Amino acid sequence: MKVATFTVHATAAQSARWKQAAEGEGYPSVGAWLAAAADAYLKARARAGMPIPLTWRKGHFRVDLQDGQAEVPGFISMPFGAFRGTALGRGVQACKRYTLVYIPSGRILATVRTYVQCKSLAAELARLWVRGDGSEPSGNHAPVLTYPA
Numbered sequence: 001m002k003v004a005t006f007t008v009h010a011t012a013a014q015s016a017r018w019k020q021a022a023e024g025e026g027y028p029s030v031g032a033w034l035a036a037a038a039d040a041y042l043k044a045r046a047r048a049g050m051p052i053p054l055t056w057r058k059g060h061f062r063v064d065l066q067d068g069q070a071e072v073p074g075f076i077s078m079p080f081g082a083f084r085g086t087a088l089g090r091g092v093q094a095c096k097r098y099t100l101v102y103i104p105s106g107r108i109l110a111t112v113r114t115y116v117q118c119k120s121l122a123a124e125l126a127r128l129w130v131r132g133d134g135s136e137p138s139g140n141h142a143p144v145l146t147y148p149a
Contacts, residue, residue, distance in 0.1 A: 008034065046127045054123055055082070063099070064106040066087050075115070079103050080125070082118035086111050 010018065015030075022033035054077040062071050063079040066088055074083030081101040084090065087108055100109045100118045111122055 050127075052081075054119065054126060056082075056119065061101065061103050062106045063101045063108065069106055070149075075101065075118075077119075077122060080122040082115060082122070084115075 018030045018033065022030045025033060027033040027036065056075045056077045058073070059076040059081075060071050060073050061076055061083075063081070063083065064070055070089065072081075072083045072090060073084065074081055079102060081103045082098055082103070084098055086097045086099055096113060097111055098113070098115050098118045099111045100121055101107065102109055109125070110118070112118055112121065
């Protein structure tokens with residue numbers, strides 16, 4: 001299992017409350033308790049219909065195009081990527097289309113008209129996947145949504 005480390009700043013009063021809560025709930029450390037509390041918070045947001053906040057940055061990622069796998073420039077918010085283009089690739093055929101990709105597999109999830117639609121769909125999928133086990137939905141490799149040509 002890969003582990004990430006975070007540094008959290010707290011007041012003395014917060015520290016005392018967090019230590020008491022961690023001990024009271026049987027966690028071995030405040031860090032373990034904070035991790036569980038953060039996960040519970042995100043699941044509660046999802047149940048309330050509030051999308052998981054996604055932070056997008058520029059980057060490159062691999063995608064399964066019709067002609068084979070390629071690395072494309074675009075925007076990344078793990079586990080999603082969005083690029084200007086379609087399953088045919090970038091360029092003239094990409095005019096006015098954006099594609100949402102599930103980065104771990106390179107699978108195309110959707111092709112839509114705008115980047116804003118890609119971001120919105122990614123937030124919705126993140127919200128739905130938090131309700132489940134966090135894995136990619138079904139073994140079906142067909143796109144989730146394709147905008148008509």
